[in-house]
Amino acid sequence: MATTIILLPADLLALIVSYIRAPQDLRNISLTCKALNTVAVVLIYRKMTLRLSKMDNRKLLQALVPENAALGHVRHLVIDPFTGCLKDNAEDVLMTLQLLANFLPRDSLVSFTLDWPILREASTHLILQASTILETLFRRQRQLRTLRVDPCADQAQIRRFGNLSNVTTIQFEVSSKTTAEACGAALEHTPSLRNLEIRIHLEKCETADQRDVMSLRLVENVFGNILRHERQIVLRALQLRGFELSSASAKLATAIDLSRIQSLGLHHCSGMADFLGQMKPAGMLRQPSLRTLVLVARSGYMGTPNDSNNNSDIAALNHLLESFTGLENLVVAAPWQGTLMPGFKALANHAATLRLLYIDCLPLPSDAEDANTVTASNLHLLLGQCIKLEQIALEIPDLVLTYIDTEIEETSKKIALALAAAPRLRTFRPHNQLMDRWFEARFDMDGWLDKNKVTYAGIEALLQHWATSFMSLAPGLTAMGLAFNRSHTHLAGIEVDRHYYGRGYQTDPYGRKTIVAVRLELDQVREIEPVSEILEINPYGPGLFRMGYQP
Structure with missing residues (x-):
């Protein structure tokens, strides 16, 4: 007996569409098949990625109208700035962000990702400050599970965001003591926090010692209340970028229960050996719960095979990988270097569970x-x-x-x-x-x-x-x-x-x-x-x- 597709229930139509992987095929179906249009539109618009190198804000404004019912299906928003000239790109980023903050349907977004620091002095040609635009976004999107704290934010703005109990992911862009303290205030109001991403900007520090001291101070400012009350936060994922970890590792290990982390990323950090050593300190009975480990060496650093820092990095990585089992994803990116090349024994320890090896x-x-x-x-x-x-x-x-x-x-x-x-x-x-x-x-x-x-x-x-x-x-x-x-x-x-x-x-x-x-x-x-x-x-x-x- 033949069955007309238009008579099938919605959940079965959704199952059929879920097998269509190519985005272009989904768009074609939404335009040519009336029965599948409703379920296909949900998948097409669930995640919206805007690449500013190809973005025309005038066309974006034309799409952000109440008549566009597809906007109600947008749950995850990713803004990809043109990274070739970030400083010259500030106004374009803010204009796009302003349009989205004002015209996306209320309480529709679940996540918002922008890997780009919004500086305190940044503003649009309409003299709208970055802090005002971000505040509008977070106040209109009360279902957001992601929270950004930029160099333009302060503690008063964090309080104006309202209830943050549903926030599970925080993205910190730290460049000063004021920003770090605002980040610390945000930690106090996010009981559901599971994923923490911190990127610090140490461009003004000219030497390694200066970066080390500044990293330590910023960590103390961010986790000040937690350290004073001798508490630890439990995270599922931790991402750090731009740190000098030689001195800051001990403070981070005191503030965060590193044994519970399932996904760890260290991006363009120095002193990674010290942090990896904190992941499995001597005498610790509980094994790390890591399932994903991402290590990206600081760009521009070229060591020699006999460099003591290189040897310590290799030893720390191998010691960590040999201390537990169960790793599923391992990414080690240190081009033209042997500073982080894992050994045969360390990799073999996770051979039974590895799914991706880079x-x-x-x-x-x-x-x-x-x-x-x-x-x-x-x-x-x-x-x-x-x-x-x-x-x-x-x-x-x-x-x-x-x-x-x-x-x-x-x-x-x-x-x-x-x-x-x-x-x-x-x-x-x-x-x-x-x-x-x-x-x-x-x-x-x-x-x-x-x-x-x-x-x-x-x-x-x-x-x-x-x-x-x-x-x-x-x-x-x-x-x-x-x-x-x-x-x-x-x-x-x-x-x-x-x-x-x-x-x-x-x-x-x-x-x-x-x-x-x-x-x-x-x-x-x-x-x-x-x-x-x-x-x-x-x-x-x-x-x-x-x-x-x-x-």
Whole structure:
């Protein structure tokens, strides 16, 4: 018996739409199918991300009208500023924020995320101060579970926000004692707090000692009441950015129950060894509850292998990882450094539970005398124990564009074979540098043909050939992305952006199938392989890299 889709109950229609992953497909359904429009609109507008580099405030104002019923479905708002020139972008950010604060339906938002500090002196061309705009937003959106405290805020404004008992996530932008004290006042009025994000701005501190002293003072100001009353706050997630943690770690460990944290992120902080040591102090009976650990080294710091600070960072990280089990997500980003490279034993301790592993330090060596060093030769022993691992990113040797049978370097071949040992691994992101040895001469053509087009076509063909050869050695992979050291690469005068590939097959005239890597857009990869978040990870951005929790 045939059933007309319009007669199906709403919950069944919602179930049908939930299987549609591509955003464009959802939009097409909402425009072409009247029966599915109601449930599709809810999913389309549930999370609204505004990228200011592409935003026109005049068009935004036209959309923020009462007749637009879809606005009532917006629950999560993310504003992504143009990070290339944040200082020059202040007025655009505030104008967008002002429109949203005044014209979004009341009490509709659940979360609001803006990874950008709003300075005290910032204002729009209408002379509206940032503090006034933020106050309007928080007073009109009383269901918000996220709270921002910016350098423009003070304790009086925190009190005017009203009841904060439903706030579960706080984002602190701390640049002075006044802001830190306002943050401390907010902590006193948020009994439901579970996620704490603190970013401090120490641009005026010129030396490491000054940053260390200022970090300690700001921590004491933020957690002053908690420290005085010898209390501890219990958090599910803690994110710190810009800290000098050498002296501040002990105060943070006193104010926060670190053993209960499930998601920890240390972004561009110095002295991380001291904080990691506080996570598992000597004599502590209770093991850490960590499920997600994100470590991003301070940009611009280049240590040497014999640096004592490097050795202490490595020892502290390995000691922490060896002291407990159960980690599911591990992100270690210290490009061109070995300062935070975890050891074989530390990683093997979590092999049974790891689902995502992102390591961007130094290229894996082919072999090493130290058995605790992860190498291309022993990687298969580690990954063979990772029964739940689904996504991985590793630094591999330089990718040299040649069209010969041995184009995959021996170390890269070992890594590809090692990936095949992980039974559930589906997505791989190699970090490597694109090399152009012998490349320019191969494609240096004269005549009426556009040299750039010919050269780019050659690059495309060789990259696909390399990806096909690599995926053939790791038959479990369904998606792969070539990131080229986190940035654009110029090769023979051509800019080569990031490439994403999915597993495909081609059939020869005799009916034999062979693997071929098919280049895809990132949205297509997401649709084909939902477990591919690692291809989008960017821990080096100006904001916080959140994983393991929702703001």
